[in-house]
Amino acid sequence: MFDGMQRRVVSMWFPRLASDRVLRARPVDGPFALTLKQANAERLHCLNMEAERQGLYRGMSFADARAFCPDLQSRPADPVGDARFLHVLRRWATRYCPWVGLEGDDGLVLNITGAAHLFGGEARMLADMRQRLNRAALSARIGLGDTRGAAWALAHFGEGRAEIDQPFEALAELPVAALRLEDSTVTGLQRLGLRRIGDLEGAARAPLARRFGPELLLRLDQALGRQPEQVTPLKEPPHYGVRMSLPEPIGLFDDVMAATSRLLDQLCAKLKTQETGARGLCLTLRRVDQEALTVKLRLASPLREAARILPLFERGVGEADAGFGIDQIRLEAVQVEPLPVDQVSHVSTGRADRLDDLITRIGTRIGLENVQRFLPADSHIPERSFLIAAAAWSEPGGPWVAPRPRPVRLFLPEPIAGTGTRPPRQFRWRRMALTIARAAGPERIAPEWWLSDDNWRSGMRDYWHVETRQGWRLWLFYTPQNPGWFVQGEFA
Template structure:
């Protein structure tokens, strides 16, 4: 079978089945999930026993209790239902790399060219139904050439098995996903099925409907006459190596074995695309619908399989195999360009790469907040010109022409010094710092640094920095806070801000 193939998943009772699973309520419970509406509370979902009593979704709670006084009402958890659908969509990535949430009760998967990996379309459909049924969800699945046809067959066909877009004719017009007003108009015209609608001249119907709600346009989309793309972006998926097990395995040792087996294929994929991984993620799909993950980051792009295995080896133990894992994937979720490079002639790896490996392993073991490196910032003030960042990120590069003579050690806070003797120009010749007298032998400067007025309005004065050397050969970075003639008056203050090597 050629052409595009879309798989549609529908959970008709997802809200109430999720509530029953979380609450542990028995199937005989007469409960309705309700939400606030314009004219009072409206029913969102009901249990089987409540449906037998006459309650159904869309009914007002007061009307339902008129028919069934014993009906109990529970607030619907719409946000929780949406979160469950999002999680199931992520879990459905085992069947297709392109998965889209379809409303609040279904999914759409582009399975073009992938069904043969699961034994064909019918085998894939059965597997999807069985997997979700094992999680306690009533599921209907259909596969067709268009998203509209798959949606219609999953929701309105009595048996979606083996159906295609050619079987749309007997379905009701509501299967075209029209608005309630458009469905009502078509019923008044006697057009109750898609087959009846297809035989009507287009011009006679076009003037009765708004352009955005034209049933003929919806029919064209369902039949593939006009395109209906998925809303998910068709981007190139990240490099990913997968492994499927013949039987679920609950032994934690399989985690390390799967990681070792997936690292080499992932490295080859990265090399083929001339990429290096900065973040890798090992995903394990459990048979109960849960997904276990373990990830790590690197300070430099890499595609060395052994290094990737070492980074994740200590983290895979956090994945709980539960009742068994039957599928794995190792994904490079963050990649950067990495061309081929030659190591040193004597066969040793460059020191930068060795340092990056050390930083990676320390970060995995101690945590990203405990391994840090300095990073330059765009500021003239020395105390703001650098900051500490996580060591896992590559150090920033200085711009050309930004090299200034700066001390190897910068004090956390400038420390005041007492000037004993100064030249007529105001430069100290002898000062006291930390109870020690220093005689200045050489001076270089000044370098004037102005305050950042947009950060500290009116609070900081001009600084003149000097590099000085005392009679013992020790070198200091001192500055004068307050310049003569700046309008503030008084003698300037002197501080030590850094020490040269």
């Protein structure tokens, strides 16, 4: 691809990537650090320049840092957010060249071969990089060389650029740690008096290979251009969008649905290739007057079957005002989830699919968050034995497991008159006079001491399952510590 052209590589190092990302959103004055738990201890993960001036450093115990610098401000680190931010920077760096890869978790590597002239030369390109990063409040060090190793060394230990065909002159005075070596290897070389790359280049290679292994000489040769080292760009994520431009404007419902069906076939084929399913879809209808109408669809489960998705657009398309006609239609999956291929079985019923489609249809009218289901919870307290969750983002929790039958209706405890530890033979509840025919119990339930609940401050409860002569089957309980009777549930 670059035959006859000298290879040039840029290395960008962001020494304070994590703290810069946080301070861009919420600036603070004074020393600041991000903390990360390591080996059961909070340690400093990334610091700003003011904190480093106070003598703090990465890996330092947070307790020692606070004692040494009382005005230190801190926040928890977010390595996942930092990784996402680095990918954003990688995409931004493609403005300079198409070959951009990641360099560890705090750097980028760019193969700018044949691209520097577009910015007026290498010097102007590097100046443009620094200027834009400074405006973005990002600390960065940039190195430029003929090899990836040389660029990395200059960025980390001697910011600048190596002249073409002179990598050794630019690297000779840098420490051996600039060769991306293990700490143990660097320490061993320093004990032998080999502190600079120039010293290492002048030493005998065979003894070094026997003592430190082949990696040492490989890193040296890569930095000096004797061994190749490629810059592998990250693959761009797939784009799940399709578009259709119409030769003549359309406005009838059937015509719009027919065009949507064709787009769905294309989109679902792409989703199937990537083994993903759509959870959110956006259909954009552009009218001839340049106004765009959008029909958004949120699905209860990831789908890639056009026949199941198409009917779900009917309500939104039917309410769209086509005006003088629609000349362009665009369909995009704005939210996707992994959907591996499943083995088809002759015993599959498809009931789950029909339930998901029903949840989606109802959700398009009242919102998916308002379609809820009950899930079992791991608690012996009646009020805590279930959870209410959105059906679209939860799965049935399996069978309900209870040591004894539970009422189908559960409500707040309602006091009734009664004395003694056994259910009263006669009592009044909700203005009704009831007489107990049979009673089963007691089932003693103790409060969960690790949770605070005002309804259980009276202590343990003795539950009884009673049947009345009037036909009511109720759940009663007695509170021994604070004597009293209550009704809390009703059986079917």
